[in-house]
């Protein structure tokens with residue numbers, strides 16, 4: 001192998017290693033409003049999820065369901081126009097009960113992550 005070829009091979013290996021290292025940082029849920037597992041007295045008008053990475057708007061969704069599995073979000077789940085790491089949706093007027101937020105996102109590093117959590121409204 002010529003020196004030039006060996007250098008090219010080393011550079012390729014370094015590039016792959018760097019790509020793998022940065023890919024380790026998927027979009028994980030950083031924080032949410034209402035907070036994960038929280039009980040709130042005032043029914044929220046909206047659910048907001050902040051992630052550790054920017055999201056691909058076309059492939060990032062969330063929905064909110066009540067204890068009976070009915071959708072209580074306003075079907076407008078979207079990535080915020082100003083903050084690419086914020087996923088949000090409006091909510092129908094909520095009564096007392098336990099609600100589940102389910103999300104699935106594609107981050108800009110092309111990895112899909114998903115999860116869910118609950119919050120409770122106690123009026």
Ligand SMILES: [Cu+2]
Pocket residue numbers: 022023024025026027107109110111
């Ligand atoms: Cu990743």
